[in-house]
Each structure stands twice: as structure tokens, then as C-alpha cells.
Amino acid sequence: MKALSIHNLQKTYGNGFQALKGISLDVKEGDFFALLGPNGAGKSTTLGIVCSLVRKTGGKVSIFGVDIDDDFAKAKQLIGVVPQEFNFGVFEKVEDIVLTSAGYQGLTLKEARPRAEQLLRDLGLWDKRHAQARMLSGGMKRRLMIARALVHRPKLLILDEPTAGVDIELRRSMWSFMQEINRQGTTIILTTHYLEEAESLCRNIAIIDKGEIIKNTSMKALLAELTSETFVLDLAQPLIDAPKVEGFRTHLEDATTLEVEIKKGQNISQLFALLFEQKIEVLSLRNKANRLEELFVSLVDKTAASGFKADEITTEVSV
Amino acid sequence: MNSVRIYWVAFSTILIKEVRRFTRIWAQTLLPPAITMALYFVIFGNLIGSRIGEMGGFNYMQFIMPGLIMMSVITNSYSNVTSSFFSSKFQKSIEEMLVAPVPSWVILTGFVLGGVARGLLVGLIVTIMALFFTDLTVHNLFLTITVVFLTAVLFATGGFINALFARSFDDVTIIPTFILTPLTYLGGVFYSIQLLPEFWQGLSLFNPVLYMVNTFRFGILGVSDINAWAALAAICVFIVLLFGLALWLLERGRGLRQ
Secondary structure: EEEEEEEEEEEOOOOOOOEEEEEEEEEEOEEEEEEEOOOOOHHHHHHHHHOOOOOOOEEEEEEEEEEEOOOOOHHHOOEEEEOOOOOOOOOOHHHHHHHHEEEEEEEHHHHHHHHHHHHHOOOOOOOHHHOOOOOOHHHHHHHHHHHHHHHHOOOOOEEOOOOOOOOHHHHHHHHHHHHHHHHHEEEEEEEEOOOHHHHHHHEEEEEEEEEEEEEEEEEHHHHHHEEEEEEEEEEEEOOOOOOOOOOOOOEEEEEEEEEEEEEEEOOOOHHHHHHOOOOOOOOEEEEEOEEEHHHHHHHHHHHHHHEEEEEEEEHHHOO | OOHHHHHHHHHHHHHHHHHHHHOOOOOOOOHHHHHHHHHHHHHHHHHHHHHHHHOOOOOOEHHHHHHHHHHHHHHHHHHHHHHHHHHHHOOHHHHHHHHHHOOOOHHHHHHHHHHHHHHHHHHHHHHHHHOOOOOOOOOOHHHHHHHHHHHHHHHHHHHHHHHHHOHHHHHHHHHHHHHHHHHHOOOOOOOOHHHOHHHHHHHOOOHHHHHHHHHHHHHHHHOOOOEEEEEEHHHHHHHHHHHHHHHHHHHOOOOOOO
16 A cells, blocks of 8 residues: 555745646655655655645645545544654643644543653653753754654654754664654655665655656665765875776875775775785775765756756757 | 544644643733733722713723723733734644644634633633722623623634734734724723714724623623624624634635645
């Protein structure tokens, strides 16, 4: 079953800006799905339409088979939303925020209290339950929004940059929590600017740019498209020039930092052997960028370049 | 889950949240009207009123008491909804309701009755304050309760529309300051329109607050400048119109959905 099905979704804002140019997308039940794109690409507009904060101009959206045009109330019961910006009453107490949200979903206090307690405990907020939300740290506020979104046990959880501004330790604990929720059967759609996060968590991915889906595939298939990776090598002794290593493109970033591009299929042991022959000792090795990040940048750059050409042609014709 | 049950729980959640909000900040919401009205009773009712003499067959304190109660009900039911709903918009917490399966009419009813709750509570506080200065005899209890409730509903609905259109905190205060306050002061709270020259009497009849104040005064004292039952019917018509407008705007997502 499809948790989310989007067909030919369009959105044109009042000022004429076309945010979505007829995108189509399916998310399978149980999936952990990444929706990525640069700022202003149309991610938040898409998710806004799915959860009724934005009105679509055209197209169809259904959630677990429920068309939002036919029965939005039923569709909304199936969704939990963690928005990008904090959107709770800052003077409200933590527990009240979760209980109030449960009330909007039709859960009585008797039903909601144990669920709220469990979620607040799981997310490390139980000790803060009587604190006003404004007193929480940024990470706690993010976790509060997750607790609030899960209190009615939605089948589809939408996470719009849930770990923005969260320190790495907390981010990783939130990842574990999200993975556990997903294992228990909740379908998750994630947007994030941390591509490492998407790569670690998500099985399928769509990349949206300028209101169009430019890639929609599995994470594995997408990463397989990566034709080369750049590695950064920290050297034991300083060099003056980048060494010539047969078959590898090298660049000396500074005296003890060497960047090497390794193409798909090339053997990294061969690189070390060649460096060893030149008596170059390597202390450590790391990726210059996350693999998904490299792909993402190349895909988005490609559309930017083609968009520029299209504009040029339009200008010429109109002149 | 049964829709009626969901709607009922959602409605009571909104209402409880609203009541919790204005009682939590009681020093800003409940105390000021009590102090202001106590000053009105002391200055206008006692000091100046004793020199004015009778009005409509009652001493001045008795005459202005219904008007002052109604004035506090109007301003508080209106401002509760404007400030609460606009704050929800401003902090984006309104999105919580919009993404939940809560129909627009439930959201509207919840906020309006939250405003009514504050209006009536303040009205009760002012009534209790008034008892320190004068006696209270109710001429028609049904009419008194009905008109005060309906007036609170009407102005809470008006406050909701104001908040829907408001884009800044300034927009929230413009209507109460430049429209509501003059209408209330010129709505027969402190005087009978029969004291006015004919032209101003005629003009006063276009002021909706006059009908509410006089209907309430009729419910308590049994005297009024206008036909109380016709005024009650007019209030009902205005409620239907404003509620319909607010619902239509909310459904269209005015100021809420892009």
C-alpha cells in the first residue's frame, strides 16, 4: 500500500510564483523516505499541501488511499507533522502542549495522558513536563514537537528538518528514536539539509529542484550513480607539490593535506602502494564530502545549468 | 473514531485551552476591568452621579450599572479572541489545529466560546463589584442572561474576524480603539438617548451597541430607549451574519493558509 501518493501536484502562489510544476511521487508504507532539495525548491510547499497548511492549485494527493479532496479529516488522522519552525505556544507547559495536540486529534485526557508520558520519557522530556516551552533548549523544543506529532500514533510521520540546530550527540539519539519508530511500522518522510542524515536513515529518496522532481529512486541506486569520490589524506611529512600518482587525480590543499579523486572501480590499496613507492606516509584518510552530498550537488548544479540555458534561449527568442 | 466524539473532544480542548490562557494571565485579563469599573462606579456613579440625580426613573448609579457590565462584556469577549487567535497565528501554533482533523466550525466555536467565557466572567466580576455600590434587582432574568450571552457571542465572533485579518499587533488594537470604544461610549452606557437632540438621537439608532446596552438595561431595570425584543432579534441576525462570514474566511484559509 502507498502511504503517500502525489500525482501531478501543482502550486502557484498569489504572486505568480510557480512553486510546484506538477510533481508525482509515491511513498510506500513502512518506508523511510527522504525528500531533498535546495532552499526554495518546493519541499515545504509539497509537505504543506499534504498536511493542509498550503492549498494546492492542481493535482491529487492521497494518504493511505484517502484522497485529501474527498475526506481530508480522515487523511489528517493518519499524519503526524513535525514542522521546520517551532509552532507551539511558548507559554504553555510541555505536557499541556502534547495533551492539547492529542485533544485536537480527538483523544480524551484519559487516553492521552499515558501516551504523552511514554513519549516524553522516551524523548527525555519527562522531567521538563511542567516547564513552559520557552524555557526549553533548542534540542528539547525539537523533541517536544516530535512527541506532539506522535501522540495520536500516526501511520505517516512528516519530519521537516527535525534536527536543525541540534548538536551531533542529540541528533544521533534522535536518529535512533526515528529508526525505532520506523521499525515499529510508521512510515517516515524526512526533509533535511544534513545529507549524512538522509543517507544514514532513508531507504528511498526524491530530489526536488525548482518545483520539479529531478530524481526519485532508492538510496542504494542513487549512491551507485556516484562515479567518483574525493578523499582527503593527512600526510606525515609536508610536500611542496602534489605528487603525480598514475591513474589518480591529486590536489595538494596545503603542505600536509592531499586530496585524491578515486573513480568507481579503482582500488584504494593501489593508491597507497603508489604513495608508499614515493615514500609518502599517510596518517589518516577521510571523505571530503558525504557521498550523497556530492551527488546532490552535482544533480542540483546540473539543473541550474540547464535552467540557465533555457532562460538564455527564451530571451533570444523573445528579443 | 466517531466524528462527533472527535469534534466534541477537539472543541472542549480548544475551550479549555482558552480558559486556561486567560485565567493564567488573570492580572492582565480579569483584574484590570475590575479596577477600571470600580473607578467608574466611584467617580461616575457615586461622586458625579449624586449631582446628576435620576435618569429613567432610577438613580444614576443604578442606571449606569447595566451599561458598565455590558461594556466590560463587549470589550473582554472581543479582545480575548483577537489576542488569543492572533497570538496563535503569530506563534504559528494555529498550525497544530489546521493539521488536525478539526473542522473550521469547531475551531471557530471553540475560540468564540473562549471569548464568551472571559466576557461573562468579567461581567460577573463587575456585577459583584457593583453590588458594593448599589442594589441589584433583575426585571427579566431570561432576557438579561440571553442578551449578555448573545452580545458576548457577537463580539467574540467580531474579534475572531479581526484576528483573521490582522497581520501585526497594531491591527489587533485598531478596531477596539477606533471603533469599538467610541461605539460603546456613545451606546447609551452613561446616558439615555432621550437626553440628546433629535438629530443625535436618530444617529444613535445606527449604533449597534445601543441596542445591546438598552436590552440588557431593560432586562435588569425594565427601562429602555428601544424595543428590547426587536433588539434581541437584531443581535441574533448579526450573529448569524458574522459567524457565517468568519466561517467562510476560515474555510478559505484567510490569513492562515497560503
